[in-house]
Amino acid sequence: xxxxxxxxxxxxxxxxxxxxxxxxxxxxxxxxxxxxxxxxxxxxxxxxxxxxxxxxxxxxxxxxxxxxxxxxxxxxxxxxxxxxxxxxxxxxxxxxxxxxxxxxxxxxxxxxxxxxxxxxxxxxxxxxxxxxxxxxxxxxxxxxxxxxxxxxxxxxxxxxxxxxxxxxxxxxxxxxxxxxxxxxxxxxxxxxxxxxxxxxxxxxxxxxxxxxxxxxxxxxxxxxxxxxxxxxxxxxxxxxxxxxxxxxxxxxxxxxxxxxxxxxxxxxxxxxxxxxxxxxxxxxxxxxxxxxxxxxxxxxxxxxxxxxxxxxxxxxxxxxxxxxxxxxxxxxxxxxxxx
Numbered sequence: 001x002x003x004x005x006x007x008x009x010x011x012x013x014x015x016x017x018x019x020x021x022x023x024x025x026x027x028x029x030x031x032x033x034x035x036x037x038x039x040x041x042x043x044x045x046x047x048x049x050x051x052x053x054x055x056x057x058x059x060x061x062x063x064x065x066x067x068x069x070x071x072x073x074x075x076x077x078x079x080x081x082x083x084x085x086x087x088x089x090x091x092x093x094x095x096x097x098x099x100x101x102x103x104x105x106x107x108x109x110x111x112x113x114x115x116x117x118x119x120x121x122x123x124x125x126x127x128x129x130x131x132x133x134x135x136x137x138x139x140x141x142x143x144x145x146x147x148x149x150x151x152x153x154x155x156x157x158x159x160x161x162x163x164x165x166x167x168x169x170x171x172x173x174x175x176x177x178x179x180x181x182x183x184x185x186x187x188x189x190x191x192x193x194x195x196x197x198x199x200x201x202x203x204x205x206x207x208x209x210x211x212x213x214x215x216x217x218x219x220x221x222x223x224x225x226x227x228x229x230x231x232x233x234x235x236x237x238x239x240x241x242x243x244x245x246x247x248x249x250x251x252x253x254x255x256x257x258x259x260x261x262x263x264x265x266x267x268x269x270x271x272x273x274x275x276x277x278x279x280x281x282x283x284x285x286x287x288x289x290x291x292x293x294x295x296x297x298x299x300x301x302x303x304x305x306x307x308x309x310x311x312x313x314x315x316x317x318x319x320x321x322x323x324x325x326x327x328x329x330x331x332x333x334x335x336x337x338x339x
Contacts, residue, residue: 171303178296207268
């Protein structure tokens with residue numbers, strides 16, 4: 001069994017290793033009190049770099065971690081992780097805090113079986129203790145019919161899969177994916193519907209105003225013709241010659257204004273119709289989103305035998321996704337649906 005080296009001696013020994021030397025595990029105690037473990041990696045002399053091993057409920061994670069050597073209180077080279085565990089276990093008091101820290105210590109070194117044994121010991125003392133339950137769940141175990149089993153075994157037994165960090169049935173996953181997809185689509189379409197709802201009234205007013213302007217210009221044109229005819233009658237009565245050019249120019253200007261106003265009417269009419277078409281399409285898309293969510297929820301409900309759908313909160317652990325609550329009425333994302 002290796003013995004802890006004084007800090008300077010340990011650092012000197014580690015520094016003496018040449019790049020490419022045989023890989024070795026090191027155990028370091030930081031001045032903060034934290035202990036870290038992993039395979040030593042090449043790094044500048046002032047830094048200790050290791051492939052730190054940490055156990056999560058989804059398995060062992062190994063990643064590079066660096067520590068300033070000035071922050072290290074002591075360090076030892078670990079030639080046998082088993083021996084190191086035996087030593088640490090022998091030195092740990094059989095108290096709740098001691099066994100809890102020992103379980104975490106084992107987790108940080110990938111010793112899952114040993115970590116499970118110590119966590120299970122805490123659970124056996126008080127099966128209602130939430131800290132012990134949480135520790136076992138962090139190790140990747142779930143309580144099933146009074147027995148703690150690995151998540152993978154639990155998933156296989158109950159036909160579940162890992163999704164978004166939780167165990168779900170395939171129907172739940174399908175429902176969740178549908179909710180995510182339709183949620184984005186619903187938000188986008190609801191925003192579009194609100195925008196178009198706000199745009200339609202001004203377009204309707206613009207079209208109405210343009211049509212009214214055309215009618216007024218037509219009336220002006222008729223009035224100009226009437227004035228010209230009246231002026232001709234007066235000139236004839238007085239046996240005078242009428243200069244009709246002002247009336248002709250005015251008629252020409254009015255006719256051009258009518259043409260321009262007609263173009264505005266056409267443009268406004270097309271814009272209004274396009275907005276109404278897009279509004280209708282947006283409402284249809286909102287309905288489609290609602291129907292897809294309802295269908296996915298029904299498929300989830302149908303995936304369970306009648307009367308056996310688990311109620312929210314009845315699942316064995318927080319890391320298992322509960323059945324969704326009964327589908328609530330769709331939100332009022334379509335503000336014009338009732339119009």
